[in-house]
Amino acid sequence: MDPFHDQLPYTLKEADFPALGQLYRGKVRDNYSRDDRIVMITTDRLSAFDRVLTTVPFKGELLNRLTVFWFEKTKDVAPNHILDVPDPSVLVVRRLEPLALEMVVRGYITGSLWREKNWQDYGLDLSGMKKDQRFDQPILTPSTKEAVGKHDQPISPSELVKRGLVTQRQWGEISAIALGLFAKGQEWAKKRGLILVDTKYEFGVDKTGKIWVIDEIHTPDSSRYWIAEGYDERFGKGEDQKMLDKEFFRQWLIRERSYQGEGPLPQIPDDVRAQLAGKYAELVHTLTGEKPDLVPGDTRARIEKALKSRKYL
Ligand SMILES: Nc1ncnc2c1ncn2[C@@H]1O[C@H](COP(=O)(O)OP(=O)(O)OP(=O)(O)O)[C@@H](O)[C@H]1O
Ligand SMILES: [Mg+2]
Incomplete structure (x- = not known):
């Protein structure tokens, strides 16, 4: 047995x-606010097509480790x-x-921007580009943050300011921070054999x-990563890039369960959950260069003990 199977009975759902x-x-995440702090607990829930479908062993701690890793690495770029x-x-x-916006930074034209070709919504003209092509300079495609259940809406920087969601000065500041964080992320990912393709940042005042x-940064939940090796060849042939994000699971759902977000929730076998856990662990290993030390056991009990010993509970 591996730690991923051992951990199946102990995943943290809530x-x-x-x-x-x-x-x-x-x-x-389950977020508990009081006064001027929030305790953010990253659970093991796995969502796809906007539905929570199952839990994955160690997923919460693996994702949270990545956020901590990246915030530590970028703390000189922005607080x-x-x-x-x-x-x-x-x-x-x-x-x-x-701030009521999601700052999306893109290094390549792919995903929804490629599918929807809605660049005019951001005040950009990207016609003539090919799928998965790299931009000379990363671009910003911000969106409004809508209430739960509604889709975030693309918006141009001038419209953001006009609607009073940010001031012109704030826009200047968050643009610079976002591009700085993204540059740092791309530079590190490259050393690890990955491409940080696009990501999303949030800001508070x-x-x-x-x-x-x-929020979180550069996690597979907020970012898209590709394998760097072979990018040029695949791009040249018009083939899809190799993804290191949730695409594996989405494709499994479509192939094995004919599931694309509609109808009753599909059953996810334990072996698939354990396999997914292995993929998350691999991603953390690849990105950080360190093999995460995963100790099977009751996650909730471990968290409770830690919160008590630090007097949060
Ligand atoms: N330091 C912070 N201060 C205030 N709000 C924050 C802070 N960090 C994150 N948030 C907000 O807390 C919420 C965290 O929610 P979470 O990411 O768990 O769920 P969500 O964004 O509503 O949905 P999803 O699961 O799709 O990400 C977000 O609305 C985020 O903007
Ligand atoms: Mg979120």
Whole structure:
């Protein structure tokens, strides 16, 4: 047996620590706010096509480890919201006023931008480019942050300012931060044999007006990675790139379950869950250069113990 199968009975579906504060449950994280801090617990939930379908062993701690890794690596580019990491699956963060936009940075034309060819919504003209082609300079394709259940809407920088979602000065600042973080991410990914293709950042403002990077960064939930080796050849032949994100699972769902987000939730076999866990662990290994130390056991009990010993509970 491997640690991934051993961990199958212990995955964390819901954190369930009401004493930590007011709960906001995202698809993947359970966020408990109180006063000026949020305890963010990354669960093992796996979503695809906007539905939570199963849990994956160690997924929460693997994703959270990546966020910690990247925030540490980029802290000289911009201040981030991390205050404490009491457990590999948990962040305690500074609670800030979020700016109501998602800052998407793209190094390549692919995904929804390629499919929808809606670049005019961002005030850009990308006609004449080929699928998966690299931009000379990364581009910004911001979107509004909509309420749960609604899709985020593309928006141009001038419209963002006009609607009062950010000031012109804030736009200038977050653009520079986003491009700086992305450059750092691309540079590191390249050393590890990967391409950071695109990603999404969120920002918060404190009472003095200072801007901080919030949420998660450069995780496979917020970013797209490709394998660098063979990019040129695949691009030249018009073949799809090799992905290191959730595409593997999406394709399994379509192939084995004919599932694309509609109808009853499909059953996910334990072997597939364990295999997915292996993929997440591999991604962390590849990106950080270190093999994550995964110890099978009751995740919730481990988190509870850590929160108690740091007096959050
Ligand atoms: N430091 C922070 N201060 C205030 N809000 C934050 C901070 N960091 C993140 N947030 C917000 O907290 C929420 C975290 O939610 P989470 O990512 O768990 O779920 P979601 O974004 O609603 O859905 P999804 O699961 O699709 O990501 C987001 O709305 C994010 O903007
Ligand atoms: Mg989120």
